[in-house]
Amino acid sequence: MSKFFKKLKLLLLIVGTSIILGACEDKNENNPRRTLDPNEKVNTWIKDVMDEVYLWLESMRQPVALTSEPELYFESLLNRPTDRFSVIYPDYQELINQLQGVSLEAGYEILLARESETNNNIVAFVTYVKKGSPAEQAGVKRGDRIERINGERLTFDSYIRLLGNRSENHSITFFRYNNEAAAFQAQPAVSLTVTEIAEDPNFLDTIYQVNNEKIGYVVYHFFAPGTDNRYDNRMDQIFAEFQTEGIDHLILDFRYNGGGFVSSAINLASLIAPNVTSNDVFSKRLFNSFLMQFENFQNVETKFRSKSENLGSQLQGNRIYILTSRRTASASELIINGLKPYMDVVIIGDITTGKNVGSVPIEDEDDPDNKYGLLPIIFKDADKNGQSEFSEGFLPNIQGVELRNQNRLLPFGDTDELLLKLALDRIKGVQQAGARLKTFDIEIIGSSFENKAHYGKMVDMDPSIKTILKRKNQ
Template identity: 35%
Template sequence: MRKITYASLLVAFICVFTACKDDDVISPITPAETTSDVTTTSSYSSINNWAYGVMQDAYYWSAELTAISNLDLSLDPFDFFEKLIYNRETIDRFSGLTDDYEALQNDFDGISEIFGIRYTTAYLDNSSTNLGLFLSQVTVGSAAEAAGMKRGDVIISIDNQSITASNFASLFSSSDTHTFSFGKLENDTWLTESSLTVTRMVTEENPVAYSGIIELPVSGKKLGYLLYTQFIPGSSDEYDNQLRSIFGEFKSNQVSELVLDFRFNGGGYISSAEVLSSLIGINTSSNDIFYKEKWNESYESYLRSRYGSSYFDHTFLDEANNIGNQLSRVFVLTSNSTASASELVINGLTPYMEVITIGENTYGKNLFGTLVGDDENNSNYGIYVMLGETTNALDQSGYGTVDGITPDYYVEDNLIPYLPIGDYNETLFSQVLEVLGEKTLASARLSNKKTIWRKNKFYAKEEQVQPMAKTIITLPKAGE
């Protein structure tokens, strides 16, 4: 075995419409002082040999690799790498090759310039010509938030140009500064209400987009609500400690119901998933298994012989602000963007309490991986390689497919403009209230407000919030 320091990641690549980016809060990585741009055909064989070695060594499905003698090492590295992937369409949808390691590492670490908006597109009228951007989330700490943008806003033009399917991508890519005009629907006509000029900026996002205690409309009981957009500890565990503080408030206020809103959460650090789950689990402690790991046969054998079988078992933490004894269940709101560490929390809590999922099928990633740079050739290539699979304490891990986790209550988040998070009539929260028998006082939204059904069934985003889960693991040299 080669010695490589791996940072295990639990992150899903869910690129929709535009480039994926991560909003994280890690200090920027300083690029290597000397790297060579290895792009010539004569260099391909060395890159491909390196890539094959990494995959043969660490890839979860290394046993399925085609023998290197049967592969063409002169291929473009991207074409070569695809020949190493095990069932790209259905199983390994995540491993990938990059020729800009530093850029991808910075993306994983959340170093990116963004406006800070997440939105759905839909036509503004029956002519199916002009599009609106219906804001579903504004990133905490972003330029958009600083300018005053909020969930529910509708952008009807960019730089005084109407938005269409043909100019949409070019409008965003043409500049780092744009003037966004916001519309208001009056008598079936969209009128410009206001405009804001916003410049992309490097953003360190606080993953706690919303937290609050909501009094239920019928029983008067208290419900804790957490909109959490990525699993990230922050500098000096700032955001993990914020979670602890929030749950301290939930605990002291005798919250008896809990909603975890993961609809925008594409994954994150496993350590933060452990913190959050440990604040929730009923009768859980450091003696109880949160999740287990499975590696390829070589590493399974090595790690078991060196550290014992317990190496693969990861337990809950002993958290002073755990509210499990106040709960009988937890509600989790999901979408197709709910992935990786979010799914790990759902799966990991299931053996210990009732987990009720509401929304759409999750993305379906029960794998952990790492980003490996090409030190052998001093090139800027890198591989995001899947190292293994996670299961819960009952050895359950059946969501690693394109179908993901099927929600208990399938509800499409398809009513726009979006209502504020925590509003009784907000699409997914309304279903929570219905399950709780608390919907009596929640008025029917369609009866008093013009509602537009989403016509484009995708989440078009300015950026994708998909952080990673990291556990630093040093793999052994041959003979160790």
């Protein structure tokens, strides 16, 4: 039942009983109303929201007690395991900040792997270091192999607890690969402070010249417009430079891109798809059975933007190369799916996460004491032809897996780095690129990316959706 009907029913009840309540006022002076438990207020709001917007409305589960902790109450409603991504945050504003890449940390991301099948040791490989962060200032680099945090060895028994220390000031003991010795060598331990970092997702852009052809390369870590759209504007500048330089090929590196804002995905796709305008469909959107009763939630389409920096028409073979891993998710997959009807998308790396559904951040605008923020799954996206079957992930055209096919992480932009080399080989016409890759006995068991607010998220901040929801409930 929508809030509109609930409010109407409540209004009728109040009018119908006002005379009785007035007559009994003196008798009830010694029977004050029960004070509503704070959790009940929050959980009632959660249930009202989910009853209207949750994509799997018919499969929503019976909740636990209304007095339960809101995190537990919200979790009890979800259609697990189908729904892998709905989440609740204790603070809405903190959620928004994290989605924009603002967080308290030392500034380095990691992949976790077993050291060997013969012991319980865990090693953490640094995947990248954020610019201007304490980690960068301390000299930490991509490819460094961390074995100890605060002097204690990472093992199966300790690594979860020790990784929790990364949110506070901590020290790391690590090894760095020495090319001359062809081995990892111990480095002096470093102490790292944590600070608030506003991460720019535009990590690297460069141009290579191979066989008289120019290849543009962009490393993009998550989708966020930034304050005053500064991150989207920077991406526009990158493509304007590529356009001016006359690049013939484009490589997008999404290997660590777990998603983010739909608006930034549309912006990037609009720079790539050939000759698209604001009249062309990027994606189509489906909502639950309740919302689909309303006209504003029927036949919803997102359109490309007309961008003067678009360079799609100059790409050879109408083709783009996208580097992926199992951490490539959500808005990254939306880009892949949305571009496929318009051009040849060559995927190089590992199978992607598989997330074709999205969220809208929701706060309780009527109760300032309720700080919680919700990110429930409320829509499913498809391409312009209605194709949306990538919930199991996109399979690569050329497979290559970091640490499994190359036992160390080379710097981004190094032409010998595994995934970039596979893409360059494909562009150069190397036959069976990746067919003879080495395989190393390294088992990846996790990463720091899964803990990021934007990981696995396809977030729409379009105010029209919230306006429609609010208007419908008045």
